[in-house]
Amino acid sequence: MASDILVFGEIRGGTLKKAVKELIGTARIIAEGTGGSIDAVLIGDGAQEAAESLKEFGLRKIYISESEVFKEYSTEGYAKFLADLVQEISTGYVLLGATSQGRDLASRVTAKVDGVMFSDCVDVRYEGDKVVAKRPVYSGRLFIEITPAGERPVFITIRPNNMPPAEPAGGSVEIVSRPAGVTAESIRALVKEIIPLAGGRPDVTEAEVIIAGGRAMKDASNFKILEELADLLGAAVGASRAAVDAGYVEHGLQVGHTGKIVNPKLYIACGISGAIQHLAGMRTSKVIVAINKDPNAPIFEKANYGIVGDLFDVVPIMTEEIKKIL
Ligand SMILES: Cc1cc2nc3c(=O)[nH]c(=O)nc-3n(C[C@H](O)[C@H](O)[C@H](O)COP(=O)(O)OP(=O)(O)OC[C@H]3O[C@@H](n4cnc5c(N)ncnc54)[C@H](O)[C@@H]3O)c2cc1C
Known part of the structure; x- marks a missing residue:
């Protein structure tokens, strides 16, 4: 050939x-x-x-x-x-x-x-x-x-x-x-406009670091803590389908089978259980960090580093520690 x-x-x-x-x-x-x-x-x-x-x-x-x-x-x-x-x-x-x-x-x-x-x-x-x-x-x-x-x-x-x-x-x-x-x-169909995601962060499909939140975020406003960490690291914010379906974030951030397939160097999953449809979108990430209250959450089977704890305690501590070294 x-x-x-x-x-x-x-x-x-x-x-x-x-x-x-x-x-x-x-x-x-x-x-x-x-x-x-x-x-x-x-x-x-x-x-x-x-x-x-x-x-x-x-x-x-x-x-x-x-x-x-x-x-x-x-x-x-x-x-x-x-x-x-x-x-x-x-x-x-x-x-x-x-x-x-x-x-x-x-x-x-x-x-x-x-x-x-x-x-x-x-x-x-x-x-x-x-x-x-x-x-x-x-x-x-x-x-x-x-x-x-x-x-x-x-x-x-x-x-x-x-x-x-x-x-x-x-x-x-x-x-x-x-x-x-x-x-x-x-030409019968044209893309008329590409609307960038709010916040001007990188697209999840290209980002080298993704901070993703799940149902445990409880409310759209709580995503602020993930966004703060993401902005420190130049990262994208992602989400599970449960978080998207609950209206916390827009669908463009959904990672998984019916969302985006991502492949960052670092994926930090916050309050995401690790359902197979979510893993389908992010399991090829180079390093996976999971923060989850439940030590038996399936995400820990895929994670390289696991933190058993409340994300509302852990994420702000990570943010503060990262600020110190940046
Ligand atoms: C056809 C089909 C396609 C799907 N496609 C997708 C898809 O593309 N992407 C996707 O994500 N899902 C998809 N799903 C849904 C999937 O099956 C799960 O329902 C979804 O991923 C669950 O989201 P979650 O992990 O955020 O929520 P949950 O499964 O409810 O998990 C929440 C987790 O947060 C933990 N938690 C709670 N509070 C805290 C806290 N304060 N701190 C730390 N941890 C806490 C809990 O222990 C739990 O593990 C699909 C399902 C179907 C049937």
């Missing part, structure tokens, strides 16, 4: 997502094995500036389009542009973040070009003469390893915070401006 790799650089609000450097790091792992070259594609407002910021990353070409038709994200428009490019340059691998946009796009483009898709991967390596991708299955209770068979292009979506981000590697890159190849009339 073709050996080159194409990285899809997601831009949100004119800024390149942090996970793109992790995709370039992954592309390098594949390129070392296949001997292929690494290209990137950037679509939408800010593509030119984002391309400039990737100049030092050892890429061969960066394809960009800042066409008016890509001002707002649309599955149809972006998918057509990406599918046309993948077919034209006959790339072997396409890497996208396992973000809402990356997931949306990858499945559509895979179908368009008759490729194969490895979704939601947490690790990618080159072994023997094959790319091996690892992904969770059964709500994260098991992992499987998959490897491409055949000649079709392979689309890999990778969860943020798993692969090491690439460092600049020098080299000279060619920035290639491409026509949109799609008209506004052909």
Whole structure:
């Protein structure tokens, strides 16, 4: 199969997502094995500036389009542009973040070009003469390893915070401006507005640290103690479904099976029992800290560090202690 790799650089609000450097790091792992070259594609407002910021990353070409038709994200428009490019340059691998946009796009483009898709991967390596991708299955209770068979292009979506981000590697890159190849009339659904979460904290899917609260928070106003700790650490605030259903926080913060899949370096679960549907969203976190009054709460089976205690005592103490060392 073709050996080159194409990285899809997601831009949100004119800024390149942090996970793109992790995709370039992954592309390098594949390129070392296949001997292929690494290209990137950037679509939408800010593509030119984002391309400039990737100049030092050892890429061969960066394809960009800042066409008016890509001002707002649309599955149809972006998918057509990406599918046309993948077919034209006959790339072997396409890497996208396992973000809402990356997931949306990858499945559509895979179908368009008759490729194969490895979704939601947490690790990618080159072994023997094959790319091996690892992904969770059964709500994260098991992992499987998959490897491409055949000649079709392979689309890999990778969860943020798993692969090491690439460092600049020098080299000279060619920035290639491409026509949109799609008209506004052909697009039937557009994202009109992306409304940032209140508080301006990072999105849970990208955050390196998450402070999450459950039903035990008892009231929306009590989330203030988690927010204070989160802001000290530059963390996101997350929640269990029970906390969301009770109206304490907005649904965008829900972690789990019917919420967001997260993968931070540190997940602090405050007053969350550890139901299987919650674990499905956060069990791949690198370090899990659980604060719970009940020593038999299931979350302690998954936690690296457990604190048996009342979160309303423990969290303020943590906040004060962290303030001392920051
Ligand atoms: C189809 C389906 C999908 C679902 N999807 C999701 C999902 O995406 N995400 C999700 O989270 N859930 C999901 N659920 C719900 C899930 O089954 C649980 O009901 C939910 O996770 C429980 O939330 P909780 O841990 O906050 O509440 P509880 O299970 O009520 O746990 C509260 C915990 O807080 C502890 N506690 C109480 N007071 C204190 C205190 N003061 N200090 C410290 N600890 C205290 C208690 O000991 C208890 O362990 C789903 C369920 C279904 C059926």
